[in-house]
């Protein structure tokens with residue numbers, strides 16, 4: 258039987274809609290089911306429906322690997338992240354002037370989430386490095402291969418005292434970690450964002466806006482930091498004595514940033530470099546802003 262023209266047109270339209278538009282992914286269905294009251298942050302949407310891929314049809318790559326803060330807490334390497342992100346807890350109030358070196362740039366360039374079904378078929382451990390590189394189309398010995406190896410060993414390193422850590426290779430596994438560690442499905446997710454669809458907030462003086470300090474409710478938080486990997490991988494951890502804030506910052510040029518800050522009241526195990534940079538006694542409560550694209554999960558109540 259010959260299909261009617263309208264049917265053909267409809268089928269074609271559906272095909273186009275599926276390939277160009279945003280077909281609903283299993284990860285989105287999972288999110289809606291597990292976190293019905295939590296809006297999905299922009300950064301996660303972008304990683305589910307990436308716009309940019311590299312020319313050879315390979316996967317997008319991370320262009321600004323982020324070395325997590327706890328590295329410098331635990332090891333001898335130099336200050337790994339932007340010192341301008343750090344400030345003292347006592348300076349977190351409206352009108353406060355932040356470090357003049359402060360800026361916020363995008364830290365990932367569209368590394369996409371793979372589906373949980375797909376990542377579950379790819380090993381994720383450093384003793385399977387060559388198989389991983391092969392599966393992810395990464396040339397052995399390349400810069401990206403070194404980053405893959407580094408991410409794997411970071412993920413395998415033991416947690417620091419009081420820390421619960423987990424490397425999420427899919428959105429679903431990140432949601433599972435956050436809901437189980439925070440013991441609720443009533444969660445909010447915050448990420449540092451620059452207002453008005455701007456990509457970056459340039460280096461300049463920023464002041465905390467009037468009533469620009471909002472403490473996240475709940476006593477615990479899980480922070481998730483993007484790792485350098487060919488597909489989206491987040492290093493998530495629950496740390497002790499940490500509180501999250503959303504801080505509205507206004508720059509001299511009017512750029513406005515909703516910046517997520519984490520404040521640590523117990524810094525007794527931190528390396529001295531932090532206190533030297535801030536010019537305070539070891540053990541002083543310290544806060545830091547999270548770069549763009551990093552996530553903080555916290556209970557709504």
Ligand SMILES: *[C@@H]1O[C@H](CO)[C@@H](O)[C@H](O)[C@H]1NC(C)=O
Nearest residue numbers: 383386398402403406407410
């Ligand atoms: C991977 O990283 C480990 C630990 O950092 C290192 O010992 C090893 O040589 C690295 N392997 C490759 C192939 O780069």
